[in-house]
Amino acid sequence: MSDSENQGLSNEQVAPASRAKRTKREAVPRSELPPDHWNVEHVAAYCGRSKDWVYTHVASGALPHTKRGGCLYFDPDTVAKWLVGKPVAVPVKGRGH
Numbered sequence: 001m002s003d004s005e006n007q008g009l010s011n012e013q014v015a016p017a018s019r020a021k022r023t024k025r026e027a028v029p030r031s032e033l034p035p036d037h038w039n040v041e042h043v044a045a046y047c048g049r050s051k052d053w054v055y056t057h058v059a060s061g062a063l064p065h066t067k068r069g070g071c072l073y074f075d076p077d078t079v080a081k082w083l084v085g086k087p088v089a090v091p092v093k094g095r096g097h
Helices: 040-047 051-059 076-083
Strands: 066-068 071-073
Touching (some): 040 051
Antiparallel strands (some): 066 071
């Protein structure tokens, strides 16, 4: 809408693009993802969340993962257990590991 079209509308009626509602992400069934190892995109799709959400949980040490060649990899069984709240062993980072 141009400014001339907005003149008769209040601020509540004209929402800026930054305030637009976000679309809800839908979880992708596990059967549609690779069976052996997942990357960040796969975990985000399975959980129905964003990649930023995955990175946040990796950085906090909550989400079990492995890192090879600068890339994050996840075991699908471990992610599924972690997501439903079952105890999962999270490796402790140490020097030389």
